[in-house]
Amino acid sequence: MLKNDLAKKILITFFMMLVLAVGQQIYLPLVDASFASSSVNKSTLLSVLGMTTGGRMTVPAIMSLGLSPYMTSMIIWQAIVTMDIKKITNMSLKNQGQIQNILTLIMAVVQAYTMILTYHSFIQPLYLTQSGIDISAPVIMLVLVAGGMFSTWLAMKNTQVGIGGSAIMIVPGIAVGLPQLLENGWTTGDVLTMTPINLMIAIFVTLLFVLAAVAVFHAELRIKLERPMLDSEFNHSYLPIKLLTGGAMPFMFSTVLFNLPMTIVSSTSLRFTTIGKNLLIWTQQDNWRGILVYGVIVMILGYGFGYMNLKPIQTIKQLKESGDYIFGCVPGEETRRCVMRHFWLLTSIGNVALMLMAVVPLIIGIYFEGYANYSLYLGSVFILVTIFDTISQQFRALYAKNAYSVLLK
Amino acid sequence: MHLFSQKKGYQTIVDKVTALVPEYEAMSDSNLQGQTDVLRQRLATGEKLQSILPDAYAVAVAAASRVLGMKPFENQILGAVAMEYDNVVEMKTGEGKTLTAIMPMYLHGLSGSGNFLVTANEYLANRDAKEMGKFYTWLGLTVMAGVAEEGHDDRERDQEAIYNADIVYTTNSSLGFDYLFDNLAATPEEQFLQGFNFALIDEADAVLLDMAETPLVISGVPRVQSNLYKTSNQLVKMLRADIDYEQSDDTKNVWFTDIGISNMEEFLSVDGLLSDQWKDVYRHLLLSLRANVLMKRNRDYVVDNGEVILLDKANGRQLEGMKMQAGMHQSVEAKENVKISEEQRTMASVTYQNLFRMFHQLAGMTGTAMTDRDEFRETYNLDVYKVPTNKPLIRKDLSDKVFISTRAKLMATLDLVKEAYQIKRPVLIETGSVTLSNLYSRLLLREGIPHNILNARSAAKEARIVAEAGRKGAITVSTSMAGRGTDIRLEDGVTELGGLLVIGTERMENARIDNQLRGRSGRQGDPGQSIFYVSLEDSVVTENAPKWVGRYLTKHQEATKQNITGKFRFKHVIDQAQNAVVNQQRNARFQTLQYGEIFRIQRDNIYDTRNYIMNATQLDQEIDAVVKHVAKKFTDDLGEADYSALVEFIYQRIDQAYLAPEDIESLPFSEYTGYLKALIYDRIKAQRQMFNADDQWVYFERLIMLKAIDVSWIEQVDSLQGLKSVTQNRSLAQRDPVYEYQNEAKASFNEMKEKMYFTMIHYLLQSTFTTKLTGEMDVDFP
Structure with a gap:
């Protein structure tokens, strides 16, 4: 009976992923697809952002937004929760869910608008009869937002009845886009042509990387907790802080932030100003200055997301109120300092690992054509590793849940 | 799935x-009585309960009017039908739930x-x-x-007769404890439950929701x-508030400040109270702190006869x-200077959530259920299903009157009571504790x-008092439990006075x-009124309202104008504070459910x-398997030859009489x-010979197997209770605490x-026996 349960869940998830994939193949109305997909590929911003958050914005399809609105709104919500506002924590789960939905909707609208701007030269006009008003943009906006909300619904449904939560839905998108990412990732950079040697190097590096990534992802510091209100000989109590405190999130947003100035500058009149030109230099990955800026961005995101995940204010408050404490640290302010010290140390070390993944390939890329793409490629592989880790946790738990027996056979 | 035609579907059945x-x-009497057998026959041939329902209910209706002198109204039949289809039926007080229940x-x-x-209670x-x-x-059915x-004492009950009966009227705690004891039994003779078929739960919201989190232990x-x-x-009694320790805003938590800790360290001449060495001392100090600051006498517990007895906050x-658990009780005993009782471990535990989920079919009835329908659906x-009242409801529910201080509020309610008393209008006053x-x-x-x-001391007396609360000039003061169980009928002439007035003082x-509480008044189309008087000092406000309310209170506590009803700012404060509590409780119950599942x-x-x-x-095969396993596990754990x-x-x-042979050292691993x-088999043979009969x-x-299981399970129950809190911290490393658990x-x-x-x-091989004169054997466990 259990096996059936698991099999059913897998089938459901598979079906949902299929629906999402199909939806990303159905082109939007009113957009000249062939023209659009050829030139828009040039934007790293759209391609990477879309890919790492479950969308496919390089193609004008109805579900191009994919899970991107959902993922982005989740992160915004997480940030809000970190601030520990009483009004928010007192809200019912239902209300919290409603607010998250509204956030998702807003993000969908924003991202749809971005897409429309990018494609605007390829949109065919649609006139309301006789009035001469071009409603093509609103129509496309509507379709895109609907597609985005539908994808969100699929992801949430999967959390309920499928396996892998909502994160599994972005796996196919990433997996499919990986080869392209390795070849062409930095669209403003060199192409890494897939010669047999390069292919072998790619496979070798990927395998090595996956092993290392799994190890690094599992690495965590366990701060032993003392729990006076619990009266049992049980002392597995600990406060875990992962080495990579921010998980894979720095990668999801590092390229976006990095490319943002460039996208803004090249599509506005700023590109003619000196400031604009300087900005371009500093945000191109093919020179030392750009690499430095990228490294700084990754580091900042590493600290930022790590802090968000740690939720120090809530954690310390919880510990204080429940009477738990860390040996040698007075509950309250001193414990916060104790914990933060560990946090800074760990995140800094973790950032070194992030640097290896993100910056080293860029440096290599200056000397060897195309190797800069490894930076994006490895980042996405890492995202996959983290998602699979969560899914395997679920698998194990489901499998183990009912498998109990007392007597020996 | 119930679509909007639900009501219509039930109505069709009612018509049938x-x-x-x-x-x-x-x-005739005997014919009608014989219907029970007819219906039983139909069931035996494979018909489902739902298909014999119309006949069964019709028989019940006819018999009820003949035997009890009460014929169910149509809306009662409607409620009874809904109960059969997995519903919690919402029927207002006074609509005759007891009579409705006899049909399902x-x-x-x-x-x-x-x-x-x-x-809800034994009475x-x-x-x-x-x-x-x-x-x-x-x-022709058996009832117990x-x-x-x-x-009388619980132990005097004839449990066998009770659980063999077709229908049992019981309380949730009685059922729960019987279940637990059943599973601590050593022999089948000590087990009485015959399975959980159908449970109809009265006051379903109180039992399934409010009490859901408290486990039976x-x-x-x-x-x-x-x-x-x-x-x-x-030591704790010497500490100063806000200097040595602080309380959280909602007053539900308390902790030591660093000043407090260093003061205590100084006093105890101890260095590093928070270190591993002194953790036991710190634990007791923390428990004491909580006992002294958070637990209040006569609200959370009473001291009766040299014992500390817990109070149900809701109804006293x-x-x-x-x-x-965990030493908390003993800390309160120390605080109240009574004899410190023995700390005990949990032997068995079950939550009401889990208890009732064991039934094949459930139904519920209560006066108030709609607000929690999502939870009923998810958990149970x-x-x-809301059953319309027999006669339309004409009670007036007045809006709250808000005051700043408790004193002003209570004085205002007194005025209202005096007014009502003058014209001999009955009043029911509810207090918070x-x-x-x-x-x-x-x-x-x-x-x-x-x-x-009404002081919740005797349920029987309570029922009598409550029943009289509708008489002319009756003034009844109670805690919130007066909301449930007995009907308040109005004496003649009270309707002209406006019916029963219900005043909630918080x-x-x-x-x-x-x-x-409101529902106590206005039953069966009677007139009535309900009104709540609240103050900013009420616990639901102080614990859950935003900070500005607290500040306002401190500033205006002694103000002359205490009545702030109608001031815009305060209009929703109470509702929001209540909502905050409700949400917390719901989330907590949901968590309890998830953990309880495992x-x-x-x-x-x-x-x-x-x-x-x-x-x-x-049991030879099972024992055999255990023997083999134990031998192998010991060796595996040892890893290498270690003869000592x-x-x-x-x-x-x-x-214990083993003498190692000379060459034991040379025994290969x-x-x-x-x-x-x-060796084990030899020993088993030796033990076997102590017994004369096979069955012995x-x-x-x-x-021995049961005892080993029980002893181990007790420890596991203990560990699991602690494990829940242990894994909750792990959500920080992006690990789902439920999976971790x-x-x-x-x-x-x-x-x-x-x-x-x-x-x-161990038990098998080293138990010793003493044979009694009767030929019975007593087992002494090692």
Whole structure:
């Protein structure tokens, strides 16, 4: 009976992923697809952002937004929760869910608008009869937002009845886009042509990387907790802080932030100003200055997301109120300092690992054509590793849940 | 899935029932009584309960009017129909829930035993079993009250008769404890439950929701006693508020400040109170702090006869036999300077959530359910069905009057009471706690107003008082529990006075409880009024309202104008504060559910195994498997040849008379397992010879296995309770705490199993016996 349960869940998830994939193949109305997909590929911003958050914005399809609105709104919500506002924590789960939905909707609208701007030269006009008003943009906006909300619904449904939560839905998108990412990732950079040697190097590096990534992802510091209100000989109590405190999130947003100035500058009149030109230099990955800026961005995101995940204010408050404490640290302010010290140390070390993944390939890329793409490629592989880790946790738990027996056979 | 045609569907069935009633009413007594057999026959041939429902209900209606003199109204039949289809039926007070319930109970009683009607207290269970019992027995079904009669001991009950009966009227705690004790039984003779078929739960919201989080716990097995309670208490009493310790805004938590810790360190001449060395001392100090600051006498507990007895905050009832865990109870005992009782471990535990989820079919009835329909659905798969009142509701629910201080509020309510008393209009006053009800009583005495108080001491007396609360000039003061159970009928002439006036002197934690109180008035189309007086000092406000309310209170506490009703800012403060509490409680219950699920799986496994062992006629195979396992595990754990460890193990666990042979040192490691097995089998033979009869030996095997399981399970129950909180911290490393709990619980269970196998062998091989004159044998466990 259990096996059936698991099999059913897998089938459901598979079906949902299929629906999402199909939806990303159905082109939007009113957009000249062939023209659009050829030139828009040039934007790293759209391609990477879309890919790492479950969308496919390089193609004008109805579900191009994919899970991107959902993922982005989740992160915004997480940030809000970190601030520990009483009004928010007192809200019912239902209300919290409603607010998250509204956030998702807003993000969908924003991202749809971005897409429309990018494609605007390829949109065919649609006139309301006789009035001469071009409603093509609103129509496309509507379709895109609907597609985005539908994808969100699929992801949430999967959390309920499928396996892998909502994160599994972005796996196919990433997996499919990986080869392209390795070849062409930095669209403003060199192409890494897939010669047999390069292919072998790619496979070798990927395998090595996956092993290392799994190890690094599992690495965590366990701060032993003392729990006076619990009266049992049980002392597995600990406060875990992962080495990579921010998980894979720095990668999801590092390229976006990095490319943002460039996208803004090249599509506005700023590109003619000196400031604009300087900005371009500093945000191109093919020179030392750009690499430095990228490294700084990754580091900042590493600290930022790590802090968000740690939720120090809530954690310390919880510990204080429940009477738990860390040996040698007075509950309250001193414990916060104790914990933060560990946090800074760990995140800094973790950032070194992030640097290896993100910056080293860029440096290599200056000397060897195309190797800069490894930076994006490895980042996405890492995202996959983290998602699979969560899914395997679920698998194990489901499998183990009912498998109990007392007597020996 | 219920679509909007739900009401129509039920109505069709009701029509079928009412069409059949005349036919049964026309039957003679013996014919009508014989219908029970007819219906039972239909069930035996494979018909489902739902298909014989119209006839069964029609029989019930006819019999009820004949035997009880009460014929169910159509809306009662509608409620009864809804109950059969997985609903919590919302029927306002006074609509006759007790009579409605007999129909589904009769229907299910036809299928045999295991059908329960669960009520809130023993008095009601006994009363209804007696009154409605006449109806069931007339129709040929057996009915028993599952609780002891008033004044009698629980242990005097005939449990066998009770659980063999078709229908049992019982309380939720009685049922729960019987379940737990059943599973602590050593022999099948000590087990009485016949399975959980159908439960109809009265006051379903109180039982399934409000009480859901509190688990039923059987404690036994004393722990090692600590003597730090008194000294910790003395030290803590010397600390100063806000300097040495602080409280959280909602006053539910308290902690030491660093000043407090250094002061205590100085006093105790200890360096590093927060270090590993002194953690036990710190633990006792923390417990003492919580006992002194958070637990309030006469609100959370009373001191009665040199004992600390917990109070149910909601209704002021004493919770006999319930104690706080993890040393908390002992800390309160030290605070109140009474004898420190023994700390005990949990032997068995179940939550009401899990208890009722074991039933094949559930139904509920209450006056207030709609607000929580989502939760009923998610947790118990029950929908909520609102039955329209027989006569339209004309009670006026007035809006709250808001005051700044409690004093002003209570004085204002007094004015209202005096007004009503002058014209002899009956009033029911609800207070938030036992202390407050006593206080109010004194206020009334000062005004010279005679009144009754309900203090939750005797349910029978309570029912009588409440029943009289509708008489002219009756003033009744009570706690929130007065909302449930007995009907308040109005005396003649009271309707002209405007019916019963219900005054709430504070809003409770839940709007549902407030609505229950309102529902005491205005039954069956009577006129009535309800009004709540609230103040900014009420606990629901101080604990849950935003900070600005607290500041306003401090600033204006002594102001002359205390009535702030109508001030825009305060309009929604109470509602929002209540909502905050409700949400917290809901989230907590949901969590309890998730964790309870895992516990349930383990517990079911253990109980099933116990039952298997108890009923097995032969246990040799199982023991054999254990022997082999233990021998192998010991060797594997040892890892390499270590003859002294081997010898010690044999000596301690297998045979105390063992003498190691000279060449034991040269025994190769690969032969350890075989050597152990041989020794164990020899020892088993030796033990076997102590018994004359085969069945005695099997009985012994059974006994040791059960005992080993029980002893190990007790520890596991203890560990699981702690594990829940342990894994909650892990959400910080992006790990789902529920998954973590699952994994850790599994690991813990496996650890327990290993220990259990070794314990079994230990008991099997080293128990000694004394034969009595009667030929019986007594077993002494090692």
